[in-house]
Amino acid sequence: MSRAPLWLRRYAALIRNAWLVDLQYRASIVLWLLWGVTEPAVALGIWWGIAGDGQVAGYARADFARYFFALMLVNQLTIAWDSWYLDGWIREGELNFRLARPLHPAHEAVAENIAYKARTAGMIVVVWLVVSLVWPAVRLPLAPGRWALTAAAVLLAAAMRFFISFTTGLLAFWTTRATAIMELHAGVSLFLSGRLAPLALLPPAVAGAAALTWFPYMLAFPVELLTGAAQGRAVVTGFVGQLVWLGVWIAAYHVTWTRGLRRYGAVGG
């Protein structure tokens, strides 16, 4: 017999818990959201000025607007803060009671991600709908098939970013600068995952090199799937890249988790 009902009950409880905790800090969450959307908003402002009435590598003003609105949404749906949490758990000994539970601590983190993303992405969707009423540039074509594909890609990207963040946070078993490593990762992802500009606007060599890493698959690919920029073969390679890199990061997580726990000398109470 499957254990699905048990896991459903567990997750329902965990998500409910995370949702209620977040509810206490709803003003904080709005601020994080605001912080999250300023970077794409500023990038959009600059590209808007550069594009003028013409085009930049095939992107006109309206295309930039759609791209960066999609980016805001996908970024909120896939962002993972876990490395910061884990760093604190490990260094301050808050991991101890989580290890004592009959449930892997990662499940709590996953539930927290689901609750947080449902809330912030919901807010972005509402804002986007309101904006698109007055600003036709950001309207998306009605294409349920594409939206379904995007949903799948967003799910894979969110899983990948979760494992990246979680694994990097686990480095706190060895170093006190785990969050600095995550910031380094964020700095590189600014270019290679398409946060600054659509990858088509980067020098071809850079875009080519990016395709060999996991960066485009964690953000740029689902964004371009949503805006319709990714077509045909690119869709297939995108999903293949996502699956491959997700596998790699899950493996990396397994190694760091088992090795790290062996090293862990609990601190605090």
Add this chain to the structure above:
Amino acid sequence: MGQWEDEFILDCGLRIADWRWRVEVQGNVRGSKRSLTIRNPQSAIRILAALWRLNLAEELQYRANFVASVLGTFFWIGTALLTLAVFFSHATRLGGWDYWEVVVLLGVFNALTGVIEAVLRPGIGRLAGEVRNGGLDLVLAKPVDAQAFVSFRRLDIWRLSDVVLGLTLAGYALHRLGHTPSLAQLAAFALALASAAVVVYALWVALMSLAFWFVSVENLSVLFDAVYEGARYPVSAYPEALRFLFVYLIPIAWTTTIPASALTGRLRPEIGLAAALVAGTALALSRLVWRAALKRYTGASG
């Protein structure tokens, strides 16, 4: 044991009540001289010197942080330059500024980041948490001006390397521009940069004062980061509406665009005076906000 505990708690409670009463009475005495105010410059300098000496001794224990800080700054500047490279691969100018002019602005931005990270974030940036858990009581009980103490109590000396590196970058970019600033331009730049620091400070005070209204918000400083993100590029590069916002409502245009313009000669040196005027206004307004906010504080520690 239980009885002893009760007595102890009662005793503590009485003491705190007495202490609070004294603070209130003393705080309300008119004409009482408070240290760390502009009216009392000598003692202000002495207090700040003592605080910062303590900080310095503390920070010198963590010399590895200096290396980490400098590496971080290099990484950040590298990222920013690559960002510009991406923009300039599709445009010859950004809002009418050419590449090295924007790099001058980047240097100014980095110098101000150093001031923020060295003084403001570790000082007034901690205010939100203290309003929530009542730590501010301890500040208010001190015979000093609360705003000045909260703002300048800490100095993370290593982050001042950002100021040096930022100004060096601006100097190098000026060299690449082939522009040697005149004495008037340098003076205007110095005035505009000082004004920029004041505007940034005023923004922090105004934003952190919100903590008195929204007590549960612990990450208020994020609001500043969000706003300051717009200061990375010249305001002329933005669409009309954003430009208006940055010049008049949230005056971040005055923090980077104006000092950089004064240095490269894009604006006449008189702009330095305008910048000082804006800074004075911003400072006065932020002081009003602070006063109004502090009135709402009721204390939370026990």
